[in-house]
Amino acid sequence: MSERFTKGMARNIYYGGSVFFFLIFLALTYHTTKVMPERDHRENITEAVAHGKELWEENNCIGCHSLIGEGAYFAPELGNVYKRRGGEAGFKAFLNGWMKAQPLNIPGRRQMPNFHLSDKEIDDLAEFLKWTSELDTNDWPPNIEG
């Protein structure tokens, strides 16, 4: 086996195999990006949603929270927090109250900083989280707790 299977053959499998599977990966990526608009309803990305995402990034929310399961695991999942905390009826009021109450200063409890956002900014952040909660994520997470 070791005589008939040469280094040259192994090298060809490496280069040929990698290129072949990378091309398949690119083809699937192309198809995926074509069908994603039906699932991410990007037509609903308003200016407020876009600004909300910027605020999400500039305050490093992902450093403690996860968003659709990705991020840090120190604080609750926020991909579906809109649905968990009041939805259409109550989420915006909830988020505004919550952000302003930080830091809670409960001894020993994990502490969220106060980011000093204005009412308008908190509203935009809420719009971003609302839009995120409406993504078609193949039914993830399994329950409302995220």
Added chain:
Amino acid sequence: MNTLKYQSQAVAKPYFIFALILFVGQILFGLVMGLQYVVGDFLAGAIPFNVARMVHTNLLIVWLLFGFMGAAYYMVPEESETELYSPKLAIILFWIFAAAGVATILGYLLVPYSTLAHYTLNELWPTMGREFLEQPTITKIGIVIVCLGFLFNLGMTILKGRKTAINMVLMTGLIGLAVFFLFAFYNPTNLALDKYFWWFVVHLWVEGVWELIMGAILAYVLIKVTGVDREVIEKWLYVIIAMALISGILGTGHHFYWLTTPEYWQWVGSIFSAIEPLPFFAMVLYAFNMVNRRRREHPNKAATLWALGTSVMAFLGAGVWGFLHTLAPVNYYTHGSQITAAHGHMAFYGAYAMIVMTIISYAMPKLRGIGEANCNRAQVREMWGFWLMTVAMVFITLFLTGAGVLQVWLQRIPESGEALSFMVTQDKLAIFYWLREIAGVFFLIGLISYISSFWVKEKIAS
């Protein structure tokens, strides 16, 4: 005493030293975070969790990059049988990268993140605030410039010298690293697209091109310490990295299960990532086989131990712990739980931290003019470091896995209404987090032992 075959290999030394300094920083911040998991308000004003985590993960990435660069500067001249194209460029890039790295970390620590974003004009080209890619855009541009200079320097060296399989694999890995990093500059407003292409950096680095770098370093050290014929070692290197890429590229699909992506990714991702442990298993067989078939007794026992250790720990951490939660029906419940954290810790330590320490262990005695190997006492101290860190990491992984299983059981599996909330669940996991923190302290002791081995000298018999 000069023990280098090519004088320009010496540029690797500052890279290795700086890598280890950052490694110490990474572990210290890891301990802070670990404690914040159970004593939530510990240093909450001075170092909020998100800052500690950013420092912990960014230091990891940067020290591994310093390690890879040092490894390449050390290996390529010897493999190419020629001096490095420009040692001066390598030193200039070292200082640029080190300064940019330190400035970025200080930025994280000294000002609120949003202030850092404004200072660095993030609004002109927003790339910040995404996991692992938190660096200001200007730092990201610096990383690209350093990588380009680095690749140019190595490329020119290889062009004028011998083109071995190790050189070619290392170069494809490093070029891939630079190319896929460019996706860090793509940050669309649409979160779904943002996440999809974010994985082009994160997954295609650690489950793709970094494995080529790891394979090349491992093959190089195995040739040196075992004296086994290069043809044999390079042939199996090709086989292993072929398996790694064939499984790992489509294995990216295991990140596309819950991302507004078509359901076929659940099949593609599950099947191909189920194959991902195979190349790591092959690496274990390969490393042990080559050491058993050795044709010389290399005096650097510590380097051989690291080479064997990295293969085993990479297989356990990346292979076994990756497989545990990679199948879509399992991942549905485990995604984003402490099981992910368990896998991340052992995989990064086993595959990447340990391969960098393998090449440092092999190269440092030569770079320091000591010779083929450190004295026996220093090697014993280094091996204490190896075992303490490795066993501590096994326990960190086991405790996080315990936390993850309980978390899934309490928070994920029950129906809405019966499932415990995230914060209530976290309180129930406290015992695991305490044990993990204790294991982390042992890891630090191992690291101190490892670092201190650089100062251990042979006792002079009186």
